[in-house]
Amino acid sequence: MFVGSLSYEVPMEVIKISPRGYCYGVVDALQIARQAAKDATLPRPIYVIGQIIHNRHAIDELTKMGIVTLDGPDRATILEQVSEGTVIFTAHGVSPEVKRRAQERGMHCIDATCPDVTVTHDLVRDLVAKGYYILYVGKKGHPEPEGVMGEVPGHISLLETEADVDALALTADQEEKIAVSTQTTLSLWDTHRVIQHIKARYPHAEVHVDICNATQSRQEAVAAQAKGSDLTVVVGDPRSNNTNRLVQVSEDLAGVPAVRIEDLSQLKTEWLKGKKRVAVTAGASTPSQLTREVIRYLEQYQSD
Numbered sequence: 306m307f308v309g310s311l312s313y314e315v316p317m318e319v320i321k322i323s324p325r326g327y328c329y330g331v332v333d334a335l336q337i338a339r340q341a342a343k344d345a346t347l348p349r350p351i352y353v354i355g356q357i358i359h360n361r362h363a364i365d366e367l368t369k370m371g372i373v374t375l376d377g378p379d380r381a382t383i384l385e386q387v388s389e390g391t392v393i394f395t396a397h398g399v400s401p402e403v404k405r406r407a408q409e410r411g412m413h414c415i416d417a418t419c420p421d422v423t424v425t426h427d428l429v430r431d432l433v434a435k436g437y438y439i440l441y442v443g444k445k446g447h448p449e450p451e452g453v454m455g456e457v458p459g460h461i462s463l464l465e466t467e468a469d470v471d472a473l474a475l476t477a478d479q480e481e482k483i484a485v486s487t488q489t490t491l492s493l494w495d496t497h498r499v500i501q502h503i504k505a506r507y508p509h510a511e512v513h514v515d516i517c518n519a520t521q522s523r524q525e526a527v528a529a530q531a532k533g534s535d536l537t538v539v540v541g542d543p544r545s546n547n548t549n550r551l552v553q554v555s556e557d558l559a560g561v562p563a564v565r566i567e568d569l570s571q572l573k574t575e576w577l578k579g580k581k582r583v584a585v586t587a588g589a590s591t592p593s594q595l596t597r598e599v600i601r602y603l604e605q606y607q608s609d
């Protein structure tokens with residue numbers, strides 16, 4: 306008869322949340338930049354105005370190809386740093402004013418704006434032409450709202466929270482015809498709350514939810530597939546809005562604690578202690594290789 310205790314080591318159960326990782330807008334933007342690097346006919350130097358996508362590894366790859374990434378508080382300020390060569394505008398989009406200033410300086414311009422972002426630029430322009438005032442739900446300080454707001458200056462307000470809605474002081478003219486548009490990479494559920502708040506104050510507001518399909522499907526996947534896990538690991542850059550939203554969705558919707566890491570080197574083994582089931586996802590700007598390395602590591606990890 307055996308008396309005593311046995312300790313078993315079992316492999317970690319890894320839930321590979323799907324879909325995850327790169328979206329088509331990011332793939333296209335990177336492809337545009339890589340092609341520019343290879344095109345010997347383009348004026349040099351080649352600059353990216355801001356981060357082509359919010360991922361350090363992708364930026365390092367372009368740097369090795371001879372492309373200079375410039376950073377700064379906003380696109381207009383970044384552009385002031387350069388006066389010759391080629392500029393690439395990022396997947397987040399850019400205001401017409403920044404495009405105009407680059408052309409005025411005689412720079413060759415390449416636009417890598419995601420088509421889903423372009424849709425919102427076109428939408429707010431059309432709505433303002435029809436007499437609407439725009440309430441744009443987005444993240445302050447993020448380049449995407451900067452580009453959209455620049456389409457219709459004076460006819461748009463940026464709102465991030467319900468408190469921003471309460472603080473709005475519109476004129477009677479502006480209040481008469483109101484339309485709502487949103488950043489593409491927001492949390493579905495947060496955005497819904499802010500829009501409900503807008504509708505409570507302005508019931509006549511015409512609402513357009515412009516969260517892109519890639520963001521939506523990745524968030525819904527986390528809400529459904531992370532459930533029952535002990536932890537969700539989200540691979541992505543700290544500046545990536547859609548990545549940070551996946552952390553939030555895991556915690557708020559799936560009820561599963563989540564950590565965000567840029568790559569495997571940031572994964573701490575203490576987080577895995579006592580965990581049997583770990584879900585993995587990645588932001589739309591995370592190179593697949595980085596997520597694969599995290600999954601491979603976890604699949605070999607022996608939980609106790």
Ligand code: SF4
Binds near residue numbers: 328331420517519547
């Ligand atoms: S997250 Fe959406 S809007 Fe952003 S690049 Fe991808 S598809 Fe385009």
